[in-house]
Amino acid sequence: MELINKNTFLIRNRKLFPSNTYLYTNDTDNECIIIDPGFDYELIKMMVEERPLKPIAVISTHGHFDHVGGAAYLKNHFNIPFYLHEADLKICKSANFYLKIAKVHQQIETPIPDYLFKGEYEKLLLGGFELEVFNLPGHSPGSCVIKIKDNLFSGDILYKNGLGSGSIPREDEKMLKHSIKKIFNIFNGEHRIFPGHGPSDFLDAIKNNNIELKKYLSEDGIIND
Numbered sequence: 538m539e540l541i542n543k544n545t546f547l548i549r550n551r552k553l554f555p556s557n558t559y560l561y562t563n564d565t566d567n568e569c570i571i572i573d574p575g576f577d578y579e580l581i582k583m584m585v586e587e588r589p590l591k592p593i594a595v596i597s598t599h600g601h602f603d604h605v606g607g608a609a610y611l612k613n614h615f616n617i618p619f620y621l622h623e624a625d626l627k628i629c630k631s632a633n634f635y636l637k638i639a640k641v642h643q644q645i646e647t648p649i650p651d652y653l654f655k656g657e658y659e660k661l662l663l664g665g666f667e668l669e670v671f672n673l674p675g676h677s678p679g680s681c682v683i684k685i686k687d688n689l690f691s692g693d694i695l696y697k698n699g700l701g702s703g704s705i706p707r708e709d710e711k712m713l714k715h716s717i718k719k720i721f722n723i724f725n726g727e728h729r730i731f732p733g734h735g736p737s738d739f740l741d742a743i744k745n746n747n748i749e750l751k752k753y754l755s756e757d758g759i760i761n762d
Contacts (some may be wrong), residue, residue: 538584541737542729544719545688548584553643554603556734560687562590563665563759570666571595571611572690573733575642576643578607582614582755593664595648599680600625600693601679601704602632602641608648618651625679626653628706635705652655654681673720674705675713684719688738690731695720697730697738714754 538560539547546560556575560703562568569590574581574597585592592615596667597605612619621629628635668738669684676693683690693701695717697759726741 541731542688544686546575546584547731547737547746550577550579550580550603552576553606553641556603557732558607559690559731560585560590561666561688561690565665566591567591568664568666568673570663573598573604573692574607574611575603575734576645578605579609581611582605585615587609593666594620596668596683597619597625597629597648598683598690598694598733599677600627600629600632601646601677601693602636603625603641604647604692605632606645607698609646612648612651619648620652620654621648621650622679623653623682624672624674626650628677628679639705641701645743650669654679671719675716676701677708677713678704679719680716683716684724684728687728688726689720689724689728691720691733693733695730695743696734696747696750697736698734698736698747699708699717700753701734717750717754 541547544562548558550556553576558574558581559572561570567590569592571592594617595612597607608619654670658673661668673681680694728740731737
């Protein structure tokens with residue numbers, strides 16, 4: 538487990554699909570939110586308990602299997618609610634079907650959301666945490682950026698390096714480009730992006746240094762040098 542800033546821990550999931558799980562903590566009583574739990578749910582549980590932290594919620598930025606793989610286990614173990622955008626409910630329910638399509642010989646317990654984010658924007662309080670949830674579709678219909686203070690948990694919408702490797706089911710490329718443009722327009726360049734895969738970085742640094750992303754967006758004149 539790696540401490541990225543004073544509130545954010547990173548757990549790099551290694552089982553099946555490399556992915557990032559984040560534990561976002563507060564400054565007072567060690568409450569935390571578990572964001573994008575992958576297949577290494579036992580490792581996540583161990584890290585939470587060793588610290589020790591007090592989880593109050595599990596949130597997935599979207600419903601793909603590598604981001605909800607541990608949600609049911611952690612929800613049940615810690616007796617906490619699971620949050621997901623309503624537009625990805627069908628994808629989440631079909632996680633084992635998509636695992637089969639991806640030729641992954643693994644099944645997960647499909648998590649049942651206790652709360653569904655709705656629409657393009659939602660603001661809510663979870664314990665002492667204030668969250669803003671922005672639905673930015675393209676990678677999946679219900680893909681969201683979760684904003685907590687100056688931290689943006691972007692799932693698979695935006696990466697520090699490159700473009701990612703697509704998804705099952707397939708991305709809507711036109712919508713994804715539009716959503717990335719919105720990220721650059723909505724958020725300050727000093728906000729830090731915490732992606733679902735790979736390292737984190739500040740938004741301005743990604744905009745200026747991710748050459749593959751710049752080329753991808755410039756095809757439609759979306760972003761300029």
